[in-house]
């Protein structure tokens with residue numbers, strides 16, 4: 417009798433188990449499938465679709481931590497910082513939250529605070545979390561971003577030095593350090609503390625010899641009292657990044673115009689003209705023409721002729737500008753005509769995200785990458801397009 421009862425009870429238990437188990441699994445699977453569908457949308461940058469899924473999941477089961485984290489991150493991306501903060505704070509208020517998930521939520525909340533401009537609160541959390549070895553590197557990176565966005569260069573410097581990592585926010589530490597020195601340099605310069613700015617720019621070069629920005633700064637600082645030093649720094653900068661050659665040549669030409677003395681920059685322009693791997697720069701030809709160095713002027717044209725149609729067009733027009741009047745134009749007139757004809761407005765394009773700006777941002781305001789801005793004139797863009805169309 418007892419055995420029969422036990423057997424029946426066991427059978428009922430087994431049936432109940434079999435009946436209930438798949439049901440539970442299905443709900444969970446559906447939930448997981450939806451969650452991963454949302455993640456997929458996120459990975460494919462289809463944030464609106466991801467947002468819909470995560471919001472729907474929250475209605476089904478508001479206890480799931482992952483959904484909270486995903487949705488909070490999405491709110492932050494959409495610029496709805498208040499909602500992101502609310503979601504993460506709501507998660508943190510749960511008494512049963514495991515410590516690892518709590519840290520994750522704190523990390524996200526600190527990012528929300530940063531995005532919302534609540535820097536002190538963000539800094540406090542990141543600093544605390546960085547004590548945990550798992551979070552150390554990512555929190556240091558976030559703190560560095562935070563100091564960068566608040567122009568707190570001395571703290572950014574300290575943090576990079578402390579980090580000892582070989583890659584910080586996808587940059588080598590020496591690249592970051594030299595940029596911070598350059599930032600400090602330009603702050604000193606704004607306050608008319610020229611000597612200190614020179615020291616800082618030189619420190620930047622010592623830290624990272626490839627730092628073109630520091631050479632450009634020194635060229636600018638010396639342009640007020642030492643044309644030779646200034647043009648030499650410009651020349652160094654050209655050699656560091658050919659993509660800046662037209663931009664820098666226009667700066668060198670400005671020097672000559674400012675002092676009304678073109679012969680002072682003759683050596684630099686001659687050196688530039690002889691570099692066959694640089695593109696054709698109308699101002700270089702016009703300068704040589706004005707200085708009556710016909711031999712080098714002709715050599716300069718011959719060197720660049722027939723490279724491509726746009727260059728030929730440029731050469732022909734520059735030649736026409738120079739020979740329009742029989743050499744009676746002033747140097748300023750010549751340069752002005754070339755500016756008018758070629759409508760040489762320079763824009764800066766971030767090589768990393770494509771952000772376009774009329775000013776040179778060393779730190780891209782869109783993707784937060786250093787050193788990726790490239791100057792392009794309208795002609796450069798036409799040249800690039802004709803090259804790509806082939």
Ligand SMILES: [Zn+2]
Nearest residue numbers: 766769780783
């Ligand atoms: Zn960018």
